[in-house]
């Protein structure tokens with residue numbers, strides 16, 4: 318899809334999601350999804366996706382880490398489909414107890430960029446994150462307060478099921494629909510379909526966008542997370 322058309326499409330989906338999610342909060346209307354936090358003059362959160370807004374390319378883990386640690390106190394977190402585990406590593410650096418749940422165990426990347434100061438940080442091969450080597454099942458969520466699904470393959474509907482069952486919060490950036498238990502209706506985007514699925518289960522959700530390239534729209538259910546005031 319040409320870049321302009323992709324942005325327009327993404328904007329339309331985001332706007333639909335805002336309508337869907339604000340209807341799930343009848344008492345307080347829009348959430349704080351419009352507020353912008355910036356690092357080095359670049360927005361972490363992109364309320365509007367315009368061509369003027371420079372995107373941080375590939376720093377999705379760093380951006381999500383900042384989004385979480387600036388808003389919430391540390392809580393028991395599962396990084397579902399976490400892959401190399403960089404989001405878990407970054408949250409652990411901020412004192413969050415995090416466990417990756419993924420059937421494929423991978424080493425942490427050897428380095429990453431600290432977006433606060435632009436420095437490249439090496440990760441020593443001795444560094445490890447907690448891992449549960451398994452396909453994610455709803456029962457795993459019993460021990461966690463927050464479930465993260467960053468492009469977590471085939472896990473999005475299960476994450477929502479788990480939030481309903483155990484009351485945990487979630488933040489998901491769904492990408493493809495493959496291996497999920499249902500497909501969106503014709504003409505409905507996968508994100509809209511998931512938002513609707515969560516709301517039908519009685520979960521009030523918000524949508525937000527982080528400033529990275531790729532599928533950067535997140536769905537968030539706050540559960541019992543303690544907000545930093």
Ligand SMILES: C[S@@+](CC[C@H](N)C(=O)[O-])C[C@H]1O[C@@H](n2cnc3c(N)ncnc32)[C@H](O)[C@@H]1O
Pocket residue numbers: 397398399400401418419420421451452453466467468469470471472
């Ligand atoms: C597209 S990668 C995303 C990895 C990482 N979160 C990221 O954003 O780079 C999808 C990940 O989901 C994992 N995965 C696939 N099926 C899964 C399942 N049933 N339960 C948990 N993780 C799964 C894969 O092993 C892979 O690490």
